[in-house]
Amino acid sequence: MLKTEPIDLEAIRRDFPILKREVNGKRLVYLDNAATTQKPRQVIEALVDYYSRYNSNVHRSVHRLGEEATEAYEGAREKAARFVGASPKGLVFTRGTTESTNLVRFSWGEKFVKKGDTLVTTLMEHHSNIVPWQLLAKRKEANLRFVSLTPEGTLDIASLEEVLRDSPALVAVTHCSNVLGTINDVAKVCSMARKVGAATVVDGAQAVPHFPVDFAAIGCDFYAFSGHKMLGPTGIGALVSRKELLEEIDPFHGGGEMIKEVFLDHSTWNDVPYKFEAGTVNIADAIGLGAAVDYLTHVGMDKVREHEMALLRYTLESLTGVKGFKHYGPREPENKGGVLSFNLGDVHPHDLATILDEEGIAIRSGHHCAQPLMRWLDVSATSRASFHVYNGQDDVDALKAGLEKAGRIFRL
Amino acid sequence: MSSADIYREVVLDYYRNPRNFGKLEHFDISSHDTNPLCGDEVDIQIKVGNGKTIEEIMFSGRGCAISQASASMLTELAKGKELEWVKQLSKQDILGMLGNPELGPSRIKCALLGMKALKTGVYGYLGATYDGQDGTEGSR
Ligand SMILES: Cc1ncc(COP(=O)(O)O)c(C=O)c1O
Numbered sequence: 201m202l203k204t205e206p207i208d209l210e211a212i213r214r215d216f217p218i219l220k221r222e223v224n225g226k227r228l229v230y231l232d233n234a235a236t237t238q239k240p241r242q243v244i245e246a247l248v249d250y251y252s253r254y255n256s257n258v259h260r261s262v263h264r265l266g267e268e269a270t271e272a273y274e275g276a277r278e279k280a281a282r283f284v285g286a287s288p289k290g291l292v293f294t295r296g297t298t299e300s301t302n303l304v305r306f307s308w309g310e311k312f313v314k315k316g317d318t319l320v321t322t323l324m325e326h327h328s329n330i331v332p333w334q335l336l337a338k339r340k341e342a343n344l345r346f347v348s349l350t351p352e353g354t355l356d357i358a359s360l361e362e363v364l365r366d367s368p369a370l371v372a373v374t375h376c377s378n379v380l381g382t383i384n385d386v387a388k389v390c391s392m393a394r395k396v397g398a399a400t401v402v403d404g405a406q407a408v409p410h411f412p413v414d415f416a417a418i419g420c421d422f423y424a425f426s427g428h429k430m431l432g433p434t435g436i437g438a439l440v441s442r443k444e445l446l447e448e449i450d451p452f453h454g455g456g457e458m459i460k461e462v463f464l465d466h467s468t469w470n471d472v473p474y475k476f477e478a479g480t481v482n483i484a485d486a487i488g489l490g491a492a493v494d495y496l497t498h499v500g501m502d503k504v505r506e507h508e509m510a511l512l513r514y515t516l517e518s519l520t521g522v523k524g525f526k527h528y529g530p531r532e533p534e535n536k537g538g539v540l541s542f543n544l545g546d547v548h549p550h551d552l553a554t555i556l557d558e559e560g561i562a563i564r565s566g567h568h569c570a571q572p573l574m575r576w577l578d579v580s581a582t583s584r585a586s587f588h589v590y591n592g593q594d595d596v597d598a599l600k601a602g603l604e605k606a607g608r609i610f611r612l
Numbered sequence: 613m614s615s616a617d618i619y620r621e622v623v624l625d626y627y628r629n630p631r632n633f634g635k636l637e638h639f640d641i642s643s644h645d646t647n648p649l650c651g652d653e654v655d656i657q658i659k660v661g662n663g664k665t666i667e668e669i670m671f672s673g674r675g676c677a678i679s680q681a682s683a684s685m686l687t688e689l690a691k692g693k694e695l696e697w698v699k700q701l702s703k704q705d706i707l708g709m710l711g712n713p714e715l716g717p718s719r720i721k722c723a724l725l726g727m728k729a730l731k732t733g734v735y736g737y738l739g740a741t742y743d744g745q746d747g748t749e750g751s752r
Contacts, residue, residue, distance in 0.1 A: 546628070548676035550650045554719055555615040567651055580651050580674055609619050610677075 206510075207503050209592050215240040215495075216590050226560030229598045234378050234406060234539050234586035235564050236428045239492075243431060246491035250484045258483055259457060259474070273483050276490030277473075283493045284404070284423065285414035286440040292473040293486050296437030297405040298328040300424030301372070303439050303476060304401055305332040307449040308422070309370075312399070315341040318368040320398070322347040322355060323576050324377045327569045329403045333372060342369070349576060353380040353529040360389065364396045371398045375407035375418075379568045379584065380529030381512075381539035383407070390420045405429055409496075409588070410537045411505040415440050427485065431588070432492035436485035439476075446472035453478035496589075504589050508538035511587050515540060515596045522603050524612045528577055538587035541568075544603055545612040549583040555609060556602040563599070618713040619677060626681035631688055636670050643733025647725050649718060652679040656687070656729045660737065666690050666698075671729075676722050678710070683726030685709050690730065698734040701727060 213219050218238050221228045230238060250272065256265035258273045274288075281291040294300045309332075313319070319333045323346050337344040345366065348359040355373070364371075371393035376383050390400040400420040407413050409430035415423050422445075426437040451458055451469055455478040460468040469475040496504065512533040519525050524545030530536045544552055549565030556563055564584045567574045574580065585599060641658040652675025661667030669687045673680060689709065690698065703720075706727050707713070715723060728744070735742035 548650075550652075550676040550719070550722065551619065551678065554618065554716075557716075558615045566649070609616050610624060 205503070207499060207507050207589060209590070212499065213590050215242065217241055217244070219590060223560040223562075224558055227598075229559070229561040229595045231585040231587065231591065231595060231599060232562045232564045233409075233588040233591070234429070234568075234584060236434065237409065237431050237588045238590065239433070239488075240431055240495050242495050243433065243488050243491045247433065247484050247488045250487050255484075257480055269483055272487045272490070273481070276486045276493075279490045279493040279497075280438055281440070283413075283497065284408060284425070284438075284440055285416045286423070287443060289443045289472060290415075290441050290446060292439045292441070292446070292476040293481060294424075294437050294439050294476075295435055295482070296426035296428065297326075297403060297424045298426075300422070300437060300439035301328050301332045301401060301403065303452045304422050304424075305336045307452050307476070308399065309336040309340070311450050313340045313342055313369050317342040318363070318366040319344050319370045319372070320347060320363050320366075320368045320393075321345075321372040322374070323349050324353070324355070324380060324382060324573050325372070325374050325570065326378055326403065326405065327571070328405075329372050329374060329401070330572065333370070346572070347373075353377070353382050354535070355382075355384055355389070360392065364392060364398070367396045368393070368398045370401065372401040372403070374403040374405075375413070376404075376410065376537040376539070377529070377570075377573075378406045378539060378586075379541050379570050379573055379582065381406075381536035381541070382530055383411075383535050383537055386420065387418045390418060394419065406537055406539065410508060412501040421445055427489040427492060430489075430492055431495055432489040433485040436482050436489045443472055446476070451478070452476050455479045457481070499589055507589055508587050509533040511591060511593070511596065512536060512538055512540065514593055515585070515599075518596060518600050519603065522600060523607050525603065528579075528582060538591075539584065540586065541582040541584045543579065543582055544606060545610065547606055547610045547612070549581040551610075552583050552603075552606050555606040556599070559598065559602045559605070561598055561602050617711070618715065620711050623677060623681045623710060626684045627677035630671075630680060630684040632670050632684060632691070634670050634672060636668055639668075641733040641737045643729045643736070645725055645729040645732065647675070647679065647721050650676055650679070650722060652676060652722055652725055654679065654683045654725050654729045656683070656726070656733055658733065658737075660695065664695050666693050666695065671726065675725075678713075678715070678719060679722040679725045682706060682710055682723045683729070686726045686730060695734050695738060698731060701731065703727075 254265045254268040256269040258270040278288045281288040345363045348356045401422045402420045404425040408425040423440040428434040458478040526543045528541040553565040636657040639657040640660040644655045646653045654673040656671045659668040671683045731742045
């Protein structure tokens with residue numbers, strides 16, 4: 201049952217210029233949203249508007265354009281912060297989720313992690329929430345431990361309890377898996393972690409674009425996300441934290457803008473969040489992200505979520521009957537983001553992607569930057585269809601027809 | 613050209629029933645290569661006869677139909693040939709072997725993975741270095 205009015209799919213599609221495109225003479229069916237989403241004209245226009253009307257550096261020029269650019273850039277910070285229930289002073293603009301976790305690795309990790317400490321992450325993480333901790337563990341001679349998964353592909357709470365007995369310094373967990381779609385109860389994980397004194401990092405790359413997120417309610421120390429997966433431009437994202445914690449940790453990059461005063465032998469740091477935004481920042485894309493937040497707010501994140509849940513339900517129902525279809529991860533849309541990983545008989549995902557491409561259908565095939573999870577699933581690769589607000593049942597029907605065609609070609 | 617032509621019956625047959633699949637107990641050349649984009653892997657082992665012919669050759673690996681079928685077909689083609697023959701082998705030979713499918717740049721790398729492993733191994737044995745100057749370069 202829909203709790204709210206459904207979205208106006210046709211009106212939304214008209215906002216995305218790329219959806220008019222044909223691929224191999226077919227309507228583009230874009231189902232690779234977990235990799236990156238398409239951009240509405242409102243976002244594209246915000247970029248063009250900035251470059252054509254008020255392009256200027258921020259925070260340092262007192263002229264008119266500089267003030268307009270600063271206002272737009274800081275306005276985008278406020279929008280993005282409000283969108284995830286955080287305070288603007290606690291939101292650092294980064295290049296995206298990967299830079300955000302690496303910021304924590306350096307600024308927090310170098311200061312607080314000691315030899316022999318334990319760091320914890322999980323088997324369902326994207327490499328960007330594994331590799332930084334591996335590097336940190338190596339440098340500090342700390343141990344990295346992994347929370348294992350249940351057969352359904354959810355976090356194994358017993359395994360989490362077990363690693364928490366080590367009193368880890370850090371627990372890093374994804375809000376939503378980019379492979380299985382599993383939505384983790386991160387508030388619970390963070391509360392368990394906090395009880396043993398661990399700092400917490402939540403990877404929100406697949407959460408913020410798809411459902412309402414409330415940083416304050418989750419209660420984590422750091423929350424990371426990427427703009428390009430939420431209808432915004434590439435090259436912009438955020439690390440969200442509390443102002444006091446950002447004040448306590450060390451700077452990330454050194455250079456202009458992040459300092460208060462520079463002497464020959466030392467420097468003092470700018471206030472947060474500027475202490476972490478060294479050099480000329482990504483002004484245009486931050487403004488573009490602000491426009492994406494406006495767009496999603498206008499549609500309503502509750503509606504985005506309901507739309508994707510309905511689509512997920514429809515997809516699982518219609519693909520389950522396709523010969524050879526094998527799905528990975530939770531099946532209940534309530535516990536699952538709009539991401540669906542599967543295999544089709546012995547058709548390798550790359551062969552499947554080639555066949556679907558011929559039909560104008562874009563899916564992702566491969567290890568999805570989650571090799572430990574692939575090993576846990578005991579597959580070398582999966583195919584992945586992932587949704588956003590402009591996808592509809594017609595896209596799923598096209599996918600189904602494409603899978604059936606692949607099944608015929610491969611004589612499944 | 614459509615995907616039905618890429619995945620011809622013979623390609624699917626080599627994918628599902630790869631010839632010369634496995635490991636040699638005694639070998640003189642062993643070469644491993646991967647295509648990190650796809651996660652395709654190919655291992656090739658060769659027993660050299662009289663210091664100059666491919667007496668026995670086996671491959672193992674996992675990955676997409678194109679990479680695995682192509683590697684398997686290549687082992688059949690290479691068996692009994694002189695090592696020097698490997699130097700003449702070209703991208704066109706491999707594509708011809710597969711029935712000249714129209715492959716995009718990312719999938720061509722799948723098709724050429726076996727050749728790349730073979731060339732790297734044989735060139736090394738002959739004291740040369742394979743520089744990838746025949747279309748297999750850049751598969752990283
Ligand atoms: C769950 C998850 N975490 C992190 C990332 C990395 O995001 P980015 O490449 O934007 O840094 C991605 C996307 O690739 C992702 O899906």
